[in-house]
Amino acid sequence: MLEMEYAEAYGARVPKVGLGTWQLTGEECYETVSTALDVGYRHIDTAQLYDNETEVGRAIADAGVDREDLFLTTKVSPRNAGYDDVIRSTKESLERLDTPYVDLLLLHWPNPLVSVGETMRAMDRLVEQGLVYNIGVSNFPKVFLERAREAAETPIVTNQVQFHPYKPQRRMLGYCQREEMFLTGYSPLARGTALEDDDVQRLAEAYDKTPAQIVLRWAIQHRDVVVVPKASGEAHLRENLELFDFKLTRSEVEELTKSSLLRSGKAMLDGMLSELR
Numbered sequence: 001m002l003e004m005e006y007a008e009a010y011g012a013r014v015p016k017v018g019l020g021t022w023q024l025t026g027e028e029c030y031e032t033v034s035t036a037l038d039v040g041y042r043h044i045d046t047a048q049l050y051d052n053e054t055e056v057g058r059a060i061a062d063a064g065v066d067r068e069d070l071f072l073t074t075k076v077s078p079r080n081a082g083y084d085d086v087i088r089s090t091k092e093s094l095e096r097l098d099t100p101y102v103d104l105l106l107l108h109w110p111n112p113l114v115s116v117g118e119t120m121r122a123m124d125r126l127v128e129q130g131l132v133y134n135i136g137v138s139n140f141p142k143v144f145l146e147r148a149r150e151a152a153e154t155p156i157v158t159n160q161v162q163f164h165p166y167k168p169q170r171r172m173l174g175y176c177q178r179e180e181m182f183l184t185g186y187s188p189l190a191r192g193t194a195l196e197d198d199d200v201q202r203l204a205e206a207y208d209k210t211p212a213q214i215v216l217r218w219a220i221q222h223r224d225v226v227v228v229p230k231a232s233g234e235a236h237l238r239e240n241l242e243l244f245d246f247k248l249t250r251s252e253v254e255e256l257t258k259s260s261l262l263r264s265g266k267a268m269l270d271g272m273l274s275e276l277r
Contacts, residue, residue, distance in 0.1 A: 004017070004244065007224055007226050009155070017227055017240060019036045019228065022186070023050075024052055026055060028232065030058055033059035034062060034063060035234050040241055043070075045160075045184075046072075046097075047075035048077040048080065048089060072103050073106065074093050074104075075107070076089055076119075081111035081118070102133070103134060105136070107138065116144065120148055124153045136157050136159060137159050142175055157182065158176070158181055159176060163188060165194050166190050182225065185219055188216055197256070203248070209246065213240075216240060
């Protein structure tokens, strides 16, 4: 088993590197998740909007990995944010995933037409029923996150947001750290644009690592940050896990942190259009 680091919040313990499955569907999704589990991944991230829960569940079942050794996340579509819809759609997700529970259930995006309190009450109910172990949100600005935390009886363990050197989320990360939550970063490679950065390439050569490994190491060296990069092919899957035999210096982390509204905005827009099409 490859080396791994973990983040913890309110009793949840999650591997700091997981597999994101956005845009993986059909047999490609099944094969990718199967390979990921075979090479050592124990954190898988999916969503109702990804239309791949069945393939994720089939891969998990066929892998023979003990369920208690796996941290599985899915996300409720904002269309299903109402109380009854959260309950119904989550049970449907469990059926597709072929699992009695998920380790983490997130609301994928805020729904301005539904009270977040209504959504949180439904999530609390699912926790009471043992169908969900932990709850969280995704793509929530701080003011919405605070409302969700106030409304939920169950601790919210994470906010999943875009996180990479061009969008370092300093305020959100600081908030999560202060409140003993972890931040889950999606698109940690900025849709691949961060790999072309001159400083990333220089450090990759210096550490004898790939640009992707440098960027992912930048991310997980932040306290309480978990990442769920998408990858396909065994070589890239292994590469994304092989991050724990080196560390960047503090100054190198700062050198790579380059807030860019243009670059991060483009990555976010591309993602939103793809997910909500």
